[in-house]
Amino acid sequence: MDASLAITPDTPVGFRLESLKKKAAIQLMGSRLWGRFNPNHWDPEYARSTGLEAPIQTGEMSSAYIAEMCVNHFGADFFRGSRVVCKYVASTYAGEVITTHGEVREKQPKGAGFRFIVDVWAENETNDKKTVGWVEVDVGVERKAQS
């Protein structure tokens, strides 16, 4: 983890997380572990037959992108008592380039630190939002205070 990205108890409300960019590559969308079970995720002809303009990514891939961004900033804290809420508001089509975003909305005092509330979203090249939600992560909170 890049220590310069770490969110600490001193990180202010309004802080913007560093974005990630990912291409919705059809070969990854259709891999066995991700979307092979549903041809809407990887076959252009089948997708068109169901009314889609192109294969769509599983929403969980964009949640994974957002989680990666959060791990970059929260590190180990993201794996202990965090919450991730995501709503898939629009389809991500094969070939689109998705950018993740995050902005600290609130810091709730908790123990020796704070529970950070961060708005997160993922959007395409024309700023159409695909996934919106928020995450909650404890930073600087004594472990025993989390129980």
Next chain:
Amino acid sequence: MTGSADQRSELKPMSGLQRRQTREFIEGLASESRPYWDMVEIGDELARELHITPELVILYADGVEDFNCWYEGWRMNSWRVEGESPFGGAIVPPLLVSHFVLSVQFDATRPFSIGSIHTFHDSRILAPIPVGATVRIATRAVDKFEKRGRRYVRHECDVTDVNDGTQYFQEIRDILSL
């Protein structure tokens, strides 16, 4: 994004043989498919055990191009390794088990439902999962509802360690059923 034939073929170039094989595979899936709404009743509970091997983690992480070394319990040339993370050995990416919830709620003993779309999740990451753990993923259908003419099924899920009972993950998730 447009749906012209040329653009679609550029997305996934295929030879004639590949096209035939693809159509056969899809026809096999479609012939067994049923609407998810019809397959689930409120109160349905399902559970499966998943051994989270190092190779499984690599397949998951490579699919989303997440190359964080904390997840590496397998490396080319070394193969299985203990790995390193702030928790000791390699750990599982935070939302990996969320992805596998769907293969529990889509009951493996029934025809698969390919007309379904995951629309929402509210996930709680309670503790890091060590690579190599075997977890129990348990789901319960808690609601079926219609909203703006669309049909949804809501599930609650819990993920625990099979060996020591550690609770790793909880989730509420909605599936839109076509």
